Amino acid sequence: MSTHRDPVSRPLWMTAFLDFAPGHLAEGASFWSALTGYGLSPVRGTAGEFATLEPPEGDAFLRVQRLRLGNDRIHLDLHVADLRAAAAHAVTLGASEVADHAEDGYVVLTSPGGFELCFVGNGESARPRATAWPTGHESLLDQVCIDVPHDRFDTERAFWAALTGWPERASAVSTDFCSLERPDGFPLRLLFQRLGADDAGDRTRAHLDWATTDRAAETERHVALGAEVRDVRQVWTVLSDPFGRAYCITDRHPVTGQLT
Incomplete structure (x- = not known):
């Protein structure tokens, strides 16, 4: 596998897509807009299937989509200079x-473990700041955790390291985690989690993570908006949105992205 540090697929920006099952888009987009404090753009697309979560300052890095078929999930858009070369x-x-839709501005692929990603054109460049809440704490959705089946962990993380050109970073929490060092000003970190051998499913999937200066206060804010707490761990809390989509609030600092 290539270890070139400046591949043509190196992203200039990254967007996380919240993909909603049919019938979930309106409520789901409203929920995530409230969580982030970001405005929701007018819907677009031939069937009104897309919208953008627009931060009050900085560029957008979160979008929503109504799927034609399938369950709620996450996928990533990597913004690159040359779609076909990157693909x-x-x-x-x-x-x-x-699917090759380069003439329409995107190419769809799946990673070695089956996780969907798209290459799209570049444009955005300014990372939004963390949001300050009335309780006095701050938070920011700033990480995509790629959940990898146990026997595909090394292959998947090596693929993303080669694809992005970002160096790997060992986790201080567990050998079942590792991350990639994102460039300064980039909106999203990439974390990889090795799933347990008995975890259901054989495809790589993903969830979103928040960084905050006060996990308890941030969790209370999410629950008040309709989230449900699933589990509380040493440095993160697992929640789900109204449709059961899992995500986490972590003790990472929203500016540095590192555990406080």
Whole structure:
């Protein structure tokens, strides 16, 4: 697998997409807009299936989509200078190309573990700041955790390291985690989690993570908006949105992204 540090697939920006099952978009977009404190753009697309969560300052890095079929999930858009060159490089690293819509501005692929990603054109460049809440704490949705089946962990993390050109960073929490060092000003970190051997499912999937200066206060804020607490761990809390989509609030600092 290539270890080139400046591949043509190196992202200039990254967008996380909250993909909603049919019938979930309106309520789901409203919930995530309230969680982030970001405004919701007018819907767009041939069937009104897309919208953007717009931060009060800085550029957008979160969008929502209504799926034609399937369950609620996450996928990533990597903004690159050359869609076809990036897609071709990703395939050499182990990705599979699903659909070539380069003339319309995107190419759809899946990672070696089956996680969906798209290459799109570049544009955004200014990372939003953390949001200060009336309780006095701050928070920011700033990380995508890629959940990898136990026997595919090394292959998947190596693929993303080669794809982005970002160096790997060991976790201080567990050997079942590792992350990639994002460039300064980039909106989203990438964390990889090795799932347990008995975890259901054989495809790589993902969830979103928050950084905050006060996990208890941030959790209370989310619950008040309709989230449900699933589990409380040493440095993170697992919650779910109204449709059961899991996500986490962590003790990472919203400016540095590192555990406080």
